[in-house]
Amino acid sequence: MTKPGKKRKYTFESVENTNLSILADLVADPQTSEHLRVNIINKLLESREGNTFFATMLEEGLSFGECPHCGHENHWLIPEDSLNELGWVTFKKDPRVKQHTTATDCSEYGEACAKKKTCA
Secondary structure (H helix, E strand, O other), rough: OOOOOOOOOOOHHHHHHHHHHHHHHHHHOOOOOOOHHHEEEEHHHHHHHOOOHHHHHHOOOOOEEEEOOOOOHHHHHHHHHHHOOOOOHHHHHHHOEEEEEEOOOOOOOOHHHHHOOOOO
16 A cells, blocks of 8 residues: 555556556456457557557567477467568577478478478
């Protein structure tokens, strides 16, 4: 509790960051209904006028996570091409991802290996 006569010092940024964190937790919570999840995502999109859907997802970290099989961290819901346009280059963030792959490096995906969003 604050003493009478003293005001709390809240900044717009701290309140906004707290609210965004709560919204992101609600979106990620498996008990959140799909209707509420869609409403939250729509509100986040409306608050970022001029941003694309993927830019908002990247900025808010809504799609970022670790693969349960290999530990690779990535924005799983954003296509690699869109990530690259937004400044996220996977091979620079994870040393296990090669910049260029060949059929020898990955017989299943070949040159598209660096852009796949599945764990082999």
